[in-house]
Structures are given as C-alpha cells and as structure tokens.
Amino acid sequence: MPLVAVAHFIDLPEAQVAASALHASGIDAVVQNEVVGQSFYHLQRAFGGFRILVPEEDAADARAFVAAGRSEPRPPPEPGVPPPRTRTAVGMFLALFLG
Numbered sequence: 041m042p043l044v045a046v047a048h049f050i051d052l053p054e055a056q057v058a059a060s061a062l063h064a065s066g067i068d069a070v071v072q073n074e075v076v077g078q079s080f081y082h083l084q085r086a087f088g089g090f091r092i093l094v095p096e097e098d099a100a101d102a103r104a105f106v107a108a109g110r111s112e113p114r115p116p117p118e119p120g121v122p123p124p125r126t127r128t129a130v131g132m133f134l135a136l137f138l139g
Contacts, residue, residue, distance in 0.1 A: 041095050041096070041097075042096050043093040043094065043095060043096070044093065044094060044096050044099040045072070045091040045092065046092050046094050046099055046102040046103045046106060047091065047102075047103070047106040048089055048090070048091050048092075049090050049091075049092070050085060050089040050090075051084070051089075051090075052071070052081075052084060055071045055074070055092060056071060058092055058106055058109065059092055061109060062094065062106070067094055067098045067101060067102050067105070068095060069093065069094050069102065070092070070094075071092060071093075072090060072091040072092075072093055073089075073090050074090065092106065
C-alpha cells in the first residue's frame with residue numbers, strides 16, 4: 041500500500057489539524073517530517089514544510105476533502121465585537137490590575 045502526498049503545509053499545527061480531520065473522516069493520514077518539525081521547531085520552513093500522506097486508493101477523496109476545507113471562507117466578524125487580540129489584552133489587563 042504505497043502512500044501518496046495529497047497536501048503541503050508550511051506550519052506543523054495546520055498539517056496536524058488536516059491529518060486529524062482526514063482521520064475523523066475515515067482516511068488514514070500521516071504527517072511527513074512531523075517528528076523533525078517538533079524537534080527542530082525553528083527549522084520547519086528550512087525542511088520545506090509538511091506533507092500529508094495517505095494510501096493511494098484514498099488519494100482522490102483526501103485531496104477533495106483538504107481542498108474543501110481550504111476553500112471555506114471565514115465568517116465575517118460580528119459588528120461591535122472587538123477582535124480576539126483586543127479581548128485578550130483587556131482580559132490580561134483586568135487580571136493583572138484587579139487581581
């Protein structure tokens with residue numbers, strides 16, 4: 041059962057999420073260079089990122105699954121709700137100074 045690369049990611053967490061989603065949908069997936077990326081975090085880009093490998097018979101389904109996940113747009117932010125970074129900063133400020 042040969043493995044085929046179906047997707048390429050620069051960041052390890054993104055590759056792990058994609059592999060987990062494939063596992064959840066019933067497709068066996070492996071992140072190539074995962075251990076190297078965890079051991080040498082600062083060299084992830086130098087190694088060329090991470091590939092998702094799946095069995096050859098599941099490659100077409102896996103490519104379609106990953107492509108569908110990448111093409112979904114993010115929902116627009118709700119009006120009047122500050123972005124997460126602002127909420128985090130306000131929360132940290134309140135926690136530090138109000139205890």
